Amino acid sequence: MPDGAQPVLDVRDLNTVFQTRGGEVHAVNHVSFDLKKGELLGVVGESGSGKSVTMMSLIGLLPSPPAEVRRGEVLFDGRDLLKMDADSLRDIRGARIGFVFQDPMTSLNPVFTVGFQLREPLMRHMGMNKRQANARAVELLELVGIPDAKQRLKDYPHQFSGGMRQRVMIAIALACDPEVLIADEPTTALDVTIQAQILELVKELRHKLGMAIVWITHDLGVIAGIADRVMVMYGGQVVEQAPVRELFKNPQHPYTAALLETIPHVRGDRAERLKVIEGQPPILGAIPTACPFRHRCPVAFDRCKQENPARMPVGDGHDAACFYDLAKGEPRDA
Amino acid sequence: MLDATPRKLVEVRDLKMHFPIYAGILRKRVGEVKAVDGVSFDIFAGETLGLVGESGCGKSTCGRAILRLYDITDGSVKIDGAEIGDTPQGGLRKMRPTMQMVFQDPQASLNPRMTVEAIIGEPLMEHTDLSRDKRRDRVHELMDAVGLNRTFSNRYPHEFSGGQRQRIGIARALALNPKFIVCDEPIAALDVSIQAQVVNLLEDLQEKFDLTYLFISHDLSMVRHIADRVAVMYLGKVVELSPREALYAEPLHPYTKALLSAVPEPDPDMTTEDRVILQGDVPSPSNPPQGCNFCTRCPAVMDICHREDPEFREVQPGRFVACHHYNQTAGDTAASEDNKSIQQGETT
Ligand SMILES: Nc1ncnc2c1ncn2[C@@H]1O[C@H](COP(=O)(O)OP(=O)(O)O)[C@@H](O)[C@H]1O
Ligand SMILES: Nc1ncnc2c1ncn2[C@@H]1O[C@H](COP(=O)(O)OP(=O)(O)O)[C@@H](O)[C@H]1O
Ligand SMILES: [Mg+2]
Ligand SMILES: [Mg+2]
Numbered sequence: 017m018p019d020g021a022q023p024v025l026d027v028r029d030l031n032t033v034f035q036t037r038g039g040e041v042h043a044v045n046h047v048s049f050d051l052k053k054g055e056l057l058g059v060v061g062e063s064g065s066g067k068s069v070t071m072m073s074l075i076g077l078l079p080s081p082p083a084e085v086r087r088g089e090v091l092f093d094g095r096d097l098l099k100m101d102a103d104s105l106r107d108i109r110g111a112r113i114g115f116v117f118q119d120p121m122t123s124l125n126p127v128f129t130v131g132f133q134l135r136e137p138l139m140r141h142m143g144m145n146k147r148q149a150n151a152r153a154v155e156l157l158e159l160v161g162i163p164d165a166k167q168r169l170k171d172y173p174h175q176f177s178g179g180m181r182q183r184v185m186i187a188i189a190l191a192c193d194p195e196v197l198i199a200d201e202p203t204t205a206l207d208v209t210i211q212a213q214i215l216e217l218v219k220e221l222r223h224k225l226g227m228a229i230v231w232i233t234h235d236l237g238v239i240a241g242i243a244d245r246v247m248v249m250y251g252g253q254v255v256e257q258a259p260v261r262e263l264f265k266n267p268q269h270p271y272t273a274a275l276l277e278t279i280p281h282v283r284g285d286r287a288e289r290l291k292v293i294e295g296q297p298p299i300l301g302a303i304p305t306a307c308p309f310r311h312r313c314p315v316a317f318d319r320c321k322q323e324n325p326a327r328m329p330v331g332d333g334h335d336a337a338c339f340y341d342l343a344k345g346e347p348r349d350a
Numbered sequence: 351m352l353d354a355t356p357r358k359l360v361e362v363r364d365l366k367m368h369f370p371i372y373a374g375i376l377r378k379r380v381g382e383v384k385a386v387d388g389v390s391f392d393i394f395a396g397e398t399l400g401l402v403g404e405s406g407c408g409k410s411t412c413g414r415a416i417l418r419l420y421d422i423t424d425g426s427v428k429i430d431g432a433e434i435g436d437t438p439q440g441g442l443r444k445m446r447p448t449m450q451m452v453f454q455d456p457q458a459s460l461n462p463r464m465t466v467e468a469i470i471g472e473p474l475m476e477h478t479d480l481s482r483d484k485r486r487d488r489v490h491e492l493m494d495a496v497g498l499n500r501t502f503s504n505r506y507p508h509e510f511s512g513g514q515r516q517r518i519g520i521a522r523a524l525a526l527n528p529k530f531i532v533c534d535e536p537i538a539a540l541d542v543s544i545q546a547q548v549v550n551l552l553e554d555l556q557e558k559f560d561l562t563y564l565f566i567s568h569d570l571s572m573v574r575h576i577a578d579r580v581a582v583m584y585l586g587k588v589v590e591l592s593p594r595e596a597l598y599a600e601p602l603h604p605y606t607k608a609l610l611s612a613v614p615e616p617d618p619d620m621t622t623e624d625r626v627i628l629q630g631d632v633p634s635p636s637n638p639p640q641g642c643n644f645c646t647r648c649p650a651v652m653d654i655c656h657r658e659d660p661e662f663r664e665v666q667p668g669r670f671v672a673c674h675h676y677n678q679t680a681g682d683t684a685a686s687e688d689n690k691s692i693q694q695g696e697t698t
Contacts, residue, residue: 062541062542062543063541177631179631180631207404207405207568208404208568208570208609208612208613208614209404209608209609209612209627209628210404210631211612211614212611212612212614212625212627212628213627213628213629215614216627234541234542235614236542236616237613237614237615237616238614239616240614240615240616240617240618240620241614241615241618241620260618261618261619264616264617264618274543275542275543276616278542278543278545278546279542279571279616280571280572280574280575281571281574281615281616282570282571282574282598282610282613282615283598283615283620286574286575286595287575289550289553290546290549290550290575291546292543292546292547292550293543293546294547296511296513296544297541297543312543
């Protein structure tokens with residue numbers, strides 16, 4: 017990754033709240049990150065940590081109400097997506113920012129053929145006529161490794177297997193040559209052998225097409241295999257961010273460190289007893305005024321109850337939101 | 351296991367569970383889904399047998415068929431020496447308490463309108479004549495055992511987190527002092543940080559109550575952690591069964607090799623060059639290929655694999671595999687035809 021490469025996407029202090037019958041849910045708090053040209057940013061965190069809401073907020077996909085993006089800036093190509101009118105945003109979404117979700121069945125329309133759904137963005141955003149769009153659709157299906165591409169254009173989503181459907185979703189997301197691809201748990205619903213196929217495909221395509229990717233997952237194994245940089249979310253916040261190797265070798269937030277210790281492995285040593293992170297993730301009724309991980313944290317101390325730590329630099333391109341210095345084994349200065 | 355000859359608690363032979371497919375207005379039977387198509391294995395008392403494989407390969411059906419939640423198509427299931435494969439449903443009531451099941455989705459398997467006390471106490475109502483007070487005592491005891499706060503016994507499932515709901519499901523499964531529990535993807539719906547809590551609990555309970563588990567999962571790393579031996583299923587058949595360490599260190603069946611190599615390792619320095627990426631998808635269980643079920647995707651396929659279904663046989667002590675590649679080398683060690691019953695495995 018070229019250092020200091022220009023960000024294609026720059027998210028600053030994003031805050032998203034849901035109005036629910038039980039009151040407000042502060043799903044995303046003070047989330048900031050950027051995405052550099054051509055890089056693959058992995059986003060990890062357990063369910064409810066705010067991964068999806070963050071990404072849906074920045075491309076305007078959350079229904080409002082109940083969602084409200086309360087604060088923040090999302091700079092894409094010099095413009096703030098949060099201030100953009102619905103039409104301009106729609107032009108960017110699906111054309112310059114593509115996305116793929118966990119369950120292709122909910123994002124593919126069951127009553128239209130796959131060919132129709134591939135042609136649609138091409139005709140809408142790229143000004144192609146039907147014949148041109150059709151030719152491009154065949155190319156796209158071939159690109160994502162679907163055999164008999166030409167024939168399969170006439171098929172409906174349910175006629176594809178889970179893995180093939182996810183390939184179709186990727187083809188649609190790639191249709192207009194997006195600069196950014198947001199992939200939200202795209203392989204979570206798939207079996208490992210099919211997941212391996214999709215991961216290979218994405219590794220190959222990202223270099224071929226030179227796009228930047230945000231890849232959301234709860235699977236640290238997937239992240240280790242494809243990401244350049246990783247952002248860890250917990251309780252609606254970014255708690256740590258680092259280049260991939262650094263994050264795995266030298267985690268600086270106690271949550272990241274604990275997560276890496278709790279997962280069993282297929283290779284190497286086998287632990288007799290799994291390490292656990294006791295307790296439950298927080299419920300976000302208000303913006304946390306203390307560290308959201310403190311109840312489960314093995315190194316929490318007084319200050320963690322009084323303030324919510326901001327992200328601080330802890331290494332080269334590495335930051336963590338924690339008052340405790342894990343490496344030194346003592347609270348950080350100041 | 352120190353015991354020299356571990357006791358077989360569960361013996362499964364040539365188990366088949368086929369579901370009919372009906373079509374047309376006359377609901378004519380047009381075929382069948384061969385969800386489980388001839389599997390044989392033993393589960394030893396006190397051990398955990400892991401059952402792994404990709405979705406749709408028949409793991410749940412296998413677990414449910416062993417518990418006789420279905421009327422099985424063919425084969426034999428013995429629990430503690432007693433044949434239950436052909437016992438009519440009515441006759442199973444007596445032995446239901448000894449075999450229980452923990453389900454994947456605690457949300458869906460717990461009645462939302464019942465309190466935790468009623469849920470855990472339900473099997474006691476059905477199978478015992480304990481008084482109300484005794485029942486409550488037993489429920490409290492069970493809640494303690496699974497780490498649920500007994501003051502919450504009057505709450506409803508939705509008031510609990512996913513991990514706690516799974517504890518409720520486990521407490522209910524334990525109510526009648528079972529010997530054998532089928533855990534069907536008990537942690538699949540839980541977050542990574544909660545999975546370890548539940549797995550450790552299952553291990554503690556096993557030790558405390560002398561339980562035998564069939565642990566069904568698609569998570570190969572968790573199975574490596576919890577299982578003593580592991581059976582790998584593909585398209586309705588067990589293709590390999592081995593002691594845990596042997597299976598993970600040196601998988602024999604080409605499918606096991608591919609499956610293990612597909613698991614992404616949480617280590618950015620791991621090379622992926624020797625990775626086996628399988629092509630294509632799993633065939634339909636209503637129309638399995640001729641010959642070996644894996645022949646359409648096998649990287650090591652031979653001519654014979656398209657013609658003959660390989661026999662599931664013991665190729666090394668305690669290691670069973672169904673693959674033509676092991677047929678020549680297996681000649682010496684393989685069990686003879688009339689001694690096809692599965693020999694005692696090399697359990698750890
Ligand atoms: N429609 C909604 N109404 C209320 N709360 C919601 C809604 N969608 C998401 N949330 C809440 O926002 C938080 C973050 O959710 P999400 O971003 O989906 O998590 P993740 O993708 O990390 O699993 C969760 O606490 C969730 O309950
Ligand atoms: N009650 C049923 N009726 C018809 N087909 C079924 C039934 N239960 C399971 N199947 C089919 O049997 C096969 C094996 O399913 P299952 O045992 O649930 O697999 P697994 O648990 O390994 O994912 C699948 O093709 C599934 O669709
Ligand atoms: Mg999500
Ligand atoms: Mg299942």
